[in-house]
Amino acid sequence: xxxxxxxxxxxxxxxxxxxxxxxxxxxxxxxxxxxxxxxxxxxxxxxxxxxxxxxxxxxxxxxxxxxxxxxxxxxxxxxxxxxxxxxxxxxxxxxxxxxxxxxxxxxxxxxxxxxxxxxxxxxxxxxxxxxxxxxxxxxxxxxxxxxxxxxxxxxxxxxxxxxxxxxxxxxxxxxxxxxxxxxxxxxxxxxxxxxxxxxxxxxxxxxxxxxxxxxxxxxxxxxxxxxxxxxxxxxxxxxxxxxxxxxxxxxxxxxxxxxxxxxxxxxxxxxxxxxxxxxxxxxxxxxxxxxxxxxxxxxxxxxxxxxxxxxxxxxxxxxxxxxxxxxxxxxxxxxxxxxxxxxxxxxxxxxxxxxxxxxxxxxxxxxxxxxxxxxxxxxxxxxxxxxxxxxx
Amino acid sequence: xxxxxxxxxxxxxxxxxxxxxxxxxxxxxxxxxxxxxxxxxxxxxxxxxxxxxxxxxxxxxxxxxxxxxxxxxxxxxxxxxxxxxxxxxxxxxxxxxxxxxxxxxxxxxxxxxxxxxxxxxxxxxxxxxxxxxxxxxxxxxxxxxxxxxxxxxxxxxxxxxxxxxxxxxxxxxxxxxxxxxxxxxxxxxxxxxxxxxxxxxxxxxxxxxxxxxxxxxxxxxxxxxxxxxxxxxxxxxxxxxxxxxxxxxxxx
Amino acid sequence: xxxxxxxxxxxxxxxxxxxxxxxxxxxxxxxxxxxxxxxxxxxxxxxxxxxxxxxxxxxxxxxxxxxxxxxxxxxxxxxxxxxxxxxxxxxxxxxxxxxxxxxxxxxxxxxxxxxxxxxxxxxxxxxxxxxxxxxxxxxxxxxxxxxxxx
Numbered sequence: 001x002x003x004x005x006x007x008x009x010x011x012x013x014x015x016x017x018x019x020x021x022x023x024x025x026x027x028x029x030x031x032x033x034x035x036x037x038x039x040x041x042x043x044x045x046x047x048x049x050x051x052x053x054x055x056x057x058x059x060x061x062x063x064x065x066x067x068x069x070x071x072x073x074x075x076x077x078x079x080x081x082x083x084x085x086x087x088x089x090x091x092x093x094x095x096x097x098x099x100x101x102x103x104x105x106x107x108x109x110x111x112x113x114x115x116x117x118x119x120x121x122x123x124x125x126x127x128x129x130x131x132x133x134x135x136x137x138x139x140x141x142x143x144x145x146x147x148x149x150x151x152x153x154x155x156x157x158x159x160x161x162x163x164x165x166x167x168x169x170x171x172x173x174x175x176x177x178x179x180x181x182x183x184x185x186x187x188x189x190x191x192x193x194x195x196x197x198x199x200x201x202x203x204x205x206x207x208x209x210x211x212x213x214x215x216x217x218x219x220x221x222x223x224x225x226x227x228x229x230x231x232x233x234x235x236x237x238x239x240x241x242x243x244x245x246x247x248x249x250x251x252x253x254x255x256x257x258x259x260x261x262x263x264x265x266x267x268x269x270x271x272x273x274x275x276x277x278x279x280x281x282x283x284x285x286x287x288x289x290x291x292x293x294x295x296x297x298x299x300x301x302x303x304x305x306x307x308x309x310x311x312x313x314x315x316x317x318x319x320x321x322x323x324x325x326x327x328x329x330x331x332x333x334x335x336x337x338x339x340x341x342x343x344x345x346x347x348x349x350x351x352x353x354x355x356x357x358x359x360x361x362x363x364x365x366x367x368x369x370x371x372x373x374x375x376x377x378x379x380x381x382x383x384x385x386x387x388x389x390x391x392x
Numbered sequence: 393x394x395x396x397x398x399x400x401x402x403x404x405x406x407x408x409x410x411x412x413x414x415x416x417x418x419x420x421x422x423x424x425x426x427x428x429x430x431x432x433x434x435x436x437x438x439x440x441x442x443x444x445x446x447x448x449x450x451x452x453x454x455x456x457x458x459x460x461x462x463x464x465x466x467x468x469x470x471x472x473x474x475x476x477x478x479x480x481x482x483x484x485x486x487x488x489x490x491x492x493x494x495x496x497x498x499x500x501x502x503x504x505x506x507x508x509x510x511x512x513x514x515x516x517x518x519x520x521x522x523x524x525x526x527x528x529x530x531x532x533x534x535x536x537x538x539x540x541x542x543x544x545x546x547x548x549x550x551x552x553x554x555x556x557x558x559x560x561x562x563x564x565x566x567x568x569x570x571x572x573x574x575x576x577x578x579x580x581x582x583x584x585x586x587x588x589x590x591x592x593x594x595x596x597x598x599x600x601x602x603x604x605x606x607x608x609x610x611x612x613x614x615x616x617x618x619x620x621x622x623x624x625x626x627x628x629x630x631x632x633x634x635x636x637x638x639x640x641x642x643x644x
Numbered sequence: 645x646x647x648x649x650x651x652x653x654x655x656x657x658x659x660x661x662x663x664x665x666x667x668x669x670x671x672x673x674x675x676x677x678x679x680x681x682x683x684x685x686x687x688x689x690x691x692x693x694x695x696x697x698x699x700x701x702x703x704x705x706x707x708x709x710x711x712x713x714x715x716x717x718x719x720x721x722x723x724x725x726x727x728x729x730x731x732x733x734x735x736x737x738x739x740x741x742x743x744x745x746x747x748x749x750x751x752x753x754x755x756x757x758x759x760x761x762x763x764x765x766x767x768x769x770x771x772x773x774x775x776x777x778x779x780x781x782x783x784x785x786x787x788x789x790x791x792x793x794x
Contacts, residue, residue: 007490009562010469016553076551076571083531086676089685094554095530141656149650185560337562338644340490449765451758453730460734461700477764503763510764535686545690581697590701594730596758
């Protein structure tokens with residue numbers, strides 16, 4: 001059999017979960033990370049990152065709307081996927097997914113965005129005409145109440161929603177880690193650290209994405225970059241990265257030290273079939289280099305040079321976190337559960353689960369985001385971010 | 393005279409347990425009403441399997457019979473049951489050489505290695521009592537029947553493949569035609585009519601035996617009492633109901 | 645407590661959510677299969693669905709029904725405990741309608757399936773080097789398939 005080395009159980013030779021399943025945790029990770037960044041300002045009152053608050057929320061929404069697509073495309077029967085809502089099997093981690101997702105989308109993200117933008121929505125409703133007027137009317141739920149009192153109520157409720165949203169975001173992405181981490185049959189996946197590693201790498205990727213989006217948007221709008229904001233985001237990215245790296249190193253040290261029955265097989269796999277994606281892309285290019293850039297940026301004086309370093313760090317971070325998802329999902333299926341053999345992942349281009357579809361799914365959230373930014377501009381009055389217009 | 397296990401299982405098992413209901417059920421099969429065979433009370437059975445490694449000759453008839461009986465795709469590497477051959481160098485038992493050419497469907501080419509310990513191991517779904525595949529199904533499309541068989545509801549399965557990932561033994565695959573999970577059903581359509589599973593039926597050496605743990609007269613109880621049996625990967629705590637006699641420690 | 649006017653939009657949102665939940669519960673009531681949960685967290689009808697496969701292998705009892713003479717022939721010999729379909733392949737079609745031919749296996753190839761030598765076969769299982777033993781002759785020249793022991 002081509003691509004097979006050693007012995008694999010006959011049914012294991014073909015991978016079950018491919019690139020689409022790599023994409024899903026990557027996309028939901030960006031959602032969770034962007035939301036955590038937004039909540040930094042809202043709940044922990046980190047004023048410096050205010051200019052990115054709305055952008056982070058819209059980014060989270062855009063990616064969250066696209067995230068179910070790779071899952072649907074991967075299913076053997078996508079038309080039956082609603083069964084997870086009808087008859088969720090409560091012993092299955094995946095069954096509760098539908099409800100966690102729905103909760104986070106509807107009760108957290110959409111509500112928070114609605115409360116944040118309500119004033120602009122009502123104003124736009126009153127000032128536009130035709131189809132646009134109808135759209136904004138629906139978004140306003142037919143209520144034109146934007147009195148200072150109501151906006152104060154919105155602010156308090158919004159804060160509560162964000163507070164609830166933080167553990168919800170943890171749950172949203174933590175359960176993806178749990179879905180892998182609880183599979184006792186697979187020693188590459190089975191570890192209690194999996195949800196935590198997934199979560200922190202999600203935070204890293206989401207923060208990096210918002211940082212990059214902010215730079216893109218300011219360049220597009222031809223306005224000066226708020227360096228205090230950018231430096232603060234970069235600082236939080238570094239903190240998250242340090243935690244993420246520590247967790248990954250702990251997992252690695254633990255595996256090497258314990259050296260259980262799976263170790264030799266996994267070690268061989270990492271050094272051969274996963275060398276490029278794990279050692280080169282995830283570890284060096286995707287973690288060590290960005291951390292170095294973020295550390296050195298702290299002593300660089302020139303704002304321009306710092307911006308370049310941040311762009312490089314942000315892009316490499318996203319590459320690295322994508323590689324991490326790849327290594328977990330694909331890596332977990334490259335070796336045999338007999339520990340006697342290895343297989344290869346055959347990625348095609350123009351099939352339902354192929355590279356073409358995956359690239360399209362990576363581009364789609366940005367298209368959605370562009371639409372959202374037009375509908376609900378993050379910076380309507382160049383004030384940057386959250387409404388400052390609350391009466392004292 | 394050495395204890396003839398083959399005789400023990402096949403004679404007493406087949407004649408005592410199955411002939412009468414099988415004959416009765418056959419009338420229904422002949423009449424074309426296979427699914428109406430009466431008198432099957434699921435709660436009265438708890439199915440298990442014995443694989444006697446010391447009897448298996450690697451002929452592959454079980455693999456062929458299973459594919460024919462259950463309509464399993466002949467396209468390579470979809471198997472509800474398969475046979476593995478182990479060749480173990482006594483100086484290096486940690487690294488056995490294992491092969492399973494087309495699952496053992498056409499038997500095995502003669503081994504060329506010299507001085508090795510070598511034997512065949514038939515594999516199939518272990519019908520675990522504590523099955524991880526049943527645990528992880530998000531919609532309840534795979535389940536354990538009241539008589540201990542793990543089945544798939546192919547009209548309800550989404551094809552998410554979580555169960556395939558969760559099986560430690562590699563028993564599951566996605567059916568290329570229905571795009572749903574698939575695996576050994578212990579020939580549920582046969583055993584509920586008093587017939588043997590297809591693989592047990594055609595095994596020429598008695599290496600496979602279908603037992604009913606709830607039947608006090610079933611020879612499986614005596615067999616389990618008098619032989620040193622093992623299950624595959626006991627550390628996974630899946631409580632398999634497929635018991636292997638004569639299983640070497642090198643078997644994965 | 646702020647005046648009603650300042651939070652009535654939140655009540656509209658809550659109403660929307662309530663409608664959504666009600667819709668979901670309604671859909672659920674309509675769409676969940678009626679036999680789901682009867683025997684466990686699965687559709688009870690799946691048991692019958694799994695039972696409704698056509699039988700392909702008849703089983704030895706069905707063969708003996710008509711071919712008791714062959715059964716008698718095999719009785720005291722070494723192939724007594726081998727099922728008919730092991731060599732003859734699936735026979736349910738033939739058992740249901742004897743006009744459907746039963747396969748007669750090739751008299752040398754079928755023996756080779758089991759009796760070719762292999763180091764992996766258990767010691768004590770009779771194997772023979774075919775060319776040394778019989779040249780190119782078919783096995784049935786000397787051995788009767790149903791009572792091979794001479």
